[in-house]
Amino acid sequence: MDIKHLKAFAFDLDGTLSDSIADLAGAANRMRAALGMPPLDQARIQSHVGDGIASLVHRALTDERDGAADPALWEQGYTLFVTEYAAHLCDHTRLYPGVLDGLQLLKTLQLPLAVVTNKSERLAVPLLQKLGIADLFSLVIGGDTLTEKKPSGLPVRHAAAVMGVEASQLGMVGDSVNDVKAARAAGAVAVAVSYGYEDVATLEADVVVDSLAQLYDLMKNG
Ligand SMILES: O=C(O)COP(=O)(O)O
Numbered sequence: 001m002d003i004k005h006l007k008a009f010a011f012d013l014d015g016t017l018s019d020s021i022a023d024l025a026g027a028a029n030r031m032r033a034a035l036g037m038p039p040l041d042q043a044r045i046q047s048h049v050g051d052g053i054a055s056l057v058h059r060a061l062t063d064e065r066d067g068a069a070d071p072a073l074w075e076q077g078y079t080l081f082v083t084e085y086a087a088h089l090c091d092h093t094r095l096y097p098g099v100l101d102g103l104q105l106l107k108t109l110q111l112p113l114a115v116v117t118n119k120s121e122r123l124a125v126p127l128l129q130k131l132g133i134a135d136l137f138s139l140v141i142g143g144d145t146l147t148e149k150k151p152s153g154l155p156v157r158h159a160a161a162v163m164g165v166e167a168s169q170l171g172m173v174g175d176s177v178n179d180v181k182a183a184r185a186a187g188a189v190a191v192a193v194s195y196g197y198e199d200v201a202t203l204e205a206d207v208v209v210d211s212l213a214q215l216y217d218l219m220k221n222g
């Protein structure tokens with residue numbers, strides 16, 4: 001698909017802008033240790049990421065994708081997880097190659113940029129600051145900012161409205177099925193990165209890029 005008509009972009013955070021798994025897994029395993037549970041493999045925790053912190057805590061406590069922890073245990077786990085994660089947001093978390101260049105180049109095309117993540121807003125904003133890219137975005141929508149999170153189209157539609165473009169002129173760039181579904185629900189263009197946490201072949205995105213630098217190239221040169 002030709003994407004030169006796009007006038008703004010929204011980016012997912014975990015798995016798209018930054019590789020956050022080591023710090024998410026660290027916090028999840030320190031939460032488990034505090035509750036007397038053995039650690040989980042990082043790959044296992046990676047499979048539990050994508051639907052926000054509340055669901056990650058359920059899954060990290062039960063080690064099941066559809067797991068629902070006992071409410072009292074979940075309360076305890078949630079407090080432990082958020083405390084641990086907030087204290088170690090960016091110990092190992094790094095931008096993927098091409099992200100900083102790609103974002104800066106997109107800005108040279110005068111395109112407004114947003115972050116639409118399922119991570120809680122109060123964790124996403126400081127992480128973006130620590131990664132040194134917060135100032136590049138016009139707005140940050142977290143999983144708890146609006147009444148619905150991805151795969152709902154609401155945060156994507158909201159991002160388009162705030163940036164003053166039609167949803168059809170917005171590229172939603174992500175690494176997961178939630179990102180593609182949210183883009184579709186909003187009527188935006190679904191762009192997938194090939195390096196994230198989910199298998200890009202299963203996502204059925206409109207466009208696949210190997211880096212954000214390549215996204216700039218498609219905008220500039222088609
Ligand atoms: O924190 C999560 O569960 C997912 O975050 P993301 O939407 O930025 O991938």
Ligand SMILES: [Mg+2]
Pocket residue numbers: 012013014015016050174175176196
């Ligand atoms: Mg993601």
